[in-house]
Amino acid sequence: MTDSTVESVRDTTADEVDAIAVAAAGAAGPWAAMSLADRAGVLRGVADRLDAHAAELIPVAMRETHLAEARLAGELRRTSFQLRLFAQTVLDGYFLDVRIDSADADWPMGAPRPDLRRMNVALGPVVNFAASNFPFAFSVAGGDTAAALAAGCPVIVKASPGHPELSRAVGRLVDQALAEFGAPSGTFGLVFGRDAGVQVLTHPAIAAAAFTGSTAGGRALYDLACRRPVPIPFYGELGSINPVFVTEAAARTRAAEIASGLLSAVSASAGQLCTKPGLVAIPEGATLFTELAELTRTGPVPTGEMLNEGIAAGFTRAVEHVRAQPNVELLAGGEPGEALLLATTARTVLSDPDALLHEMFGPATLLVSYRDTTELLELARSVGGQLTVSIFGDHVDDTVRALTAAAVGTAGRVLWNSWPTGLSVTYAQQHGGPYPATTSPTSTSVGTASISRFLRPVVYQSVPDDLLPLELRSDNPLSIPRSVNGARPQ
């Protein structure tokens, strides 16, 4: 932050929003046309600048989000790592999914096959609705921005109201890096305010949207995206309860370990994580209950302050909703700043799933006791779309196999003896799942595969070599991996 004067951050005006969207449309062609090496250089330039300014950014983030310094430092490291991983993804060229069919007069379809050369191209300007709970990794220069820029798309970020000054500071660093590394003006934009977000989403210049936030807010924006005269893909990551199923064997043999892991997973970052476990199925009468009681006996489990008053109020409402259901008991916690453990039975949940399968975005979880394997499996098949399902087991038996099948049917990530928090940014990662976990279950919002959300395929038919982009020319000058005539990419 070269400018450390704090002025209040005002909403972006309608005229300003329009200018930003028009600038993004103008930048779309030139930005997509930059070489892969130059595009990767821009991403690295943003990463370097974030790292260089960590000491200035982290205090602003701490003040605006109440998250701890160590957590924010780790998150910033993750964010710059993520940008560099996308730079590498761009250079690899594998995301272009190049497929080439050579002309074939004897193609068995019954008609000659022309020369066809296919690659992914950038979809166009993307709006990224930033999340409040990851002020670096899912915000201005976070995963959605990195993936869209890597795809060759300009990005307009709708800032989270939870950390406006940090958003502005990061936005300036992104602007500076893009200018320094030669990205066209308009490649990045930042808007503030709810109306501005709606205006960008419905602007004709915009080709796709990414969102991380609540189910209600995300669904409202999804509906707007679908109702546009020209509808656009809306990649929303909404709500998830991230159920955890503990088998009888695991509850018997590893109760202490599971109990302490659960309390950590529920209380970390004050439970304000998309992947916080919100429902834990435990065999009736398991010693796990005793272990949890033991761990909470000496006093409440501290969670730290919540992000802001709005989120704290939403958490209170969600908890009150669950506590108001019949047969729900308070096990531990209940005051602000404490991890909250509620308990009920699988019978209760199964008798009214909509009432109890209810995300509490904050440090709370619902322990659900089941009587037998039948009830456990019925519960596992009733939880609806999820980002994650975790199974704590001891050995692989029929119950575990059935739980795993149910988990694959309902979630994007299935974990064994692991907590779903602490998502890793990798090549194979999948963060997304059936609705309401995401509005687009066929994609991910974390990991290098998330770039494909912002790409569309184009095929060139019988186009001469000197009119083709470098990626598709016969001599493959960029050494891009390409699948020729249906073979694996070489």
Add this chain to the structure above:
Amino acid sequence: MTDSTVESVRDTTADEVDAIAVAAAGAAGPWAAMSLADRAGVLRGVADRLDAHAAELIPVAMRETHLAEARLAGELRRTSFQLRLFAQTVLDGYFLDVRIDSADADWPMGAPRPDLRRMNVALGPVVNFAASNFPFAFSVAGGDTAAALAAGCPVIVKASPGHPELSRAVGRLVDQALAEFGAPSGTFGLVFGRDAGVQVLTHPAIAAAAFTGSTAGGRALYDLACRRPVPIPFYGELGSINPVFVTEAAARTRAAEIASGLLSAVSASAGQLCTKPGLVAIPEGATLFTELAELTRTGPVPTGEMLNEGIAAGFTRAVEHVRAQPNVELLAGGEPGEALLLATTARTVLSDPDALLHEMFGPATLLVSYRDTTELLELARSVGGQLTVSIFGDHVDDTVRALTAAAVGTAGRVLWNSWPTGLSVTYAQQHGGPYPATTSPTSTSVGTASISRFLRPVVYQSVPDDLLPLELRSDNPLSIPRSVNGARPQ
């Protein structure tokens, strides 16, 4: 057709639709769990059965669609070829997009990377709204059905009202082949009637929809899919004008060839093709006009009968709309069964693009004369989302490069000196483009890549080998291509 008695085909009742959808939901798990080899065997079984019954099916198709025998025989060959190509795609295993990250304590993100193993799984039951204009290739056992079955999804086809008896006959053959090769009951279903289609689309059991048809009809169904309590992906291929841009050099040197190619492309299958060229930009005063006049002087270009009265009436309305615009002239044709050539100027189109960029689904095209390169490029940048854009040129110069850039920005397929009709089913093919060409520009509805519409990724985290599916086990028993730690698939 073992049962050759023709009874009138009635609409499927609400109770029947519900039973079919529930059966599809029941089949989803077992069908997805069949081995890749068995799934490929089912697809080949359907293909073989279609081929074996060609002599019975084609006369029914001729009677219901008025399409010529040779065209229908070719289309049936294409359809069974397509099923076999998807069988091969299934066996290849590349569509699973397997990615494996090994555990890495030093992953530079700043936290250890767990073992992550990702693969695509079937999305669930798919409804396929069959098209009227390809009674085999885009209908009951057509591309969308083949792709969804190949992905491991049950399919419910909403039959086209244009060929109900053929639909029923093909449906029986599919049923028989599925039963013979061991697919679970409920893997395939067939419904008739508009209400039945809406009921399937909005049924909770359905996970995705595919559609080929008009912009109005497709948009209405897309809106329904988005408004469901659980919205689902809707892959609609709607309208396209498939503009053709003829450079001055090409118009000068190859007028006769282009003129005769154009008349073939417009009149084939009575112009009832998604890829029929509906707008051809030609330099003002080009000899191409003379050539076209010459070719049509001896009499109208015959097109054959249209599919049905509804489509003929829609075509008449679309033509009347375009003819009613100012500065639109009739060049040739105009009676039923004749190719229709209309003409106007680029100035006229650019002054009111919405009025003139209007799909005429039938044997008509609009010749648009341009005065100079500026007007040509302005036109190329104004045509909106398209399945295809064709460029007829002589040599590669700046104008051709600018036309190509505009084409890539607006279409899914860009052709050089080729007509867009006669779509080839291949590995690299792309049939889809920005709205209104399709509702999902990131995908294709033709070619092996179309399978990805019906898949979603799932990642297994730290799951022991004996609990993993075969595709992800450490020893790779199925020899599936897999990308390990970000490398190209081996």
